[in-house]
Amino acid sequence: MLAFTGRCSYLSSPPISLTFLNVIITTRNLVQYLLAKQFVCSESVVDGDFTVIEVSGRNRNFKVLRSNGPSYFVKQIRHFDPQTVAMLQCEAACYWLARNDNDFASLLPLTPEFYSYDPERQIIITELITTGEDLWSHFRRARTIKAEVTAELGSLLGTYHSTTGHELKESPQSKIFPQNIPWILSPERRNSHPFKRLSPATTELFDRVERSAELSSALDELRDNWQASTLMHGDLKLENCILSGNGYNSNFDFTIIDWESADIGDPCWDIGSILQSFISVRIISLPxxxxxxSFRDVLTHPLHAGLSESILSFWEHYVVKLALDAEASQKLLERCVRYGGARMIQSAYEYMQFSPHLSSNALHLLEVSQDLLKDTGAAVEQLRN
Structure with missing residues (x-):
């Protein structure tokens, strides 16, 4: 994975006054950590302008809420193995480079405000966007994602992809990134991935994919056609897209969070990932x-009104930034949809990682991914019509 040692001297180190603090942060000692790092003052704590909410998952995550100053999102890894450390270092590098290297300046509008990276304790502190919600939460609340919202996201990503490329890839700082292909595209990495033995459901899912010559062949083809041309997010999905504002007029913005999987890679992976995310949340919400x-069933389901419009709105506002003609745009859409089909298989694994039994909706994710991979042209035609 990423060998960041020796390259992170430009990232902030903890002051000597922090030597008293345990490596692991908790809700109890986080205030001392932030005081020592001078992100809060003792007066704020005494006055009660300091609330900590733990929202841990794969990492130790904390929301620090304040009224008279910036609020913070504090992330610390749970396991200090080389790969996990490298992923957090990768995220910190994205935030630092966006603010300090002209080759990566196009990242700046996508990322949250960056305050600190502590390489000793493997802690990142970024802005907590208190006025927003991620698109997955937005969908659960509103039961839809309007075309105006997806248009804004498409425009943001289109601007990013149209202004990055050769300069970024050729930058000396690009050596920070390992240039790996996604694990789902590699049979060796699929067979050795922790998901395979994480639960009985994921084991069965792996067996189904490997037994399908059609799926394996499609994944191999995508691997062979991989084009590493820009810095991709690597894990673009609704949960990592923060919508600020009400989403029903033009007064909103997007911030992309969680850049741990960022890498020099194929931009179609990111676009395919968000396209399948629009679809996957509908599939797993079905009875x-x-x-x-089938893919057509998803598009025409009574609970999914507006799905095609929201996806096409995203695409049209994305591709207009690339200034492609109609033929090139169609080819690019089909390529993105194919990578989206591969990412949907990965979504099925993530959905089943703690389940003892393979659910029908996980199988539906696999079925729809087959439609996207088997006859991409027909899938795109169904989407447009």
Whole structure:
């Protein structure tokens, strides 16, 4: 993975006054940590302008809420193994480079405000966007994602991809990134991935994918056609897209968070990832059924009104920034949809990682991914019509 040692001298180190603090931060000692780093003052704490909420998952995560100053999102890794450390260092590098290297300046509008990276304790502190919500939460609340919202996200990513490329890839700082292909595209990495033995459901899912010559062949083809041309996010999905504002007029912005999987890679992976995320959240929200689900079924389901419009709005506002003609745009859309099909298989693994049984909706994710990979042209035509 990423060998960041020796390259992170430009990232902030903890002051000597922090030597009293344990390596692991908690809700109890976080205030001392932030005081020592001078992100809060003792008066704020005494006056009660300091609230900590733990929202841990894969990492130790904390929201620090304040009224009279910036609020913070504090992230610390749980496991200090080389790969996990490298991923957090990768995220810190993205934030630092966006603010300090002209080759990476196009990242700046996408990322949250960056305050600190502590390489000893593996802690990142960024802005907590208190006025926003991630798109997954937005969908659960509103039961839809309006075309105006997806248009804004498409425009943001289109601007980014249209202004990055050769200069970024050729930058000396690009050596920070390992240039790996996504694990789902590699049979060796699929067979050795921790997901395979994480639960009985993921084990069965792996077996189904490997037994399918059609799926394996499609994934191999995508691996062979991989084009590493820009800095991609690597894990672009609704949960990592923060919408600020109400989403029903033009007064909102997007921030992309969680850049741990960032790498020099294929921009179609990121676009395919967000396209499949629009679709996958609809699939997993459907009532369970044993009947095979097709891509057309998803698009025409009564609960999914507006899905095609929101996806096409995203795409049209994305591709206009690339200034492509109609033929090139169609080819690019089909390529993105194919990578989206591969990412949907990965979504099925993530959905089942703690489940003892393979659910019908996980199988539906696999079924729809087959449609996207088997006849991409037909899938795009269904989307447009």
């Amino acid at each position: 369970p059924t044993e009947v095979r689900l």
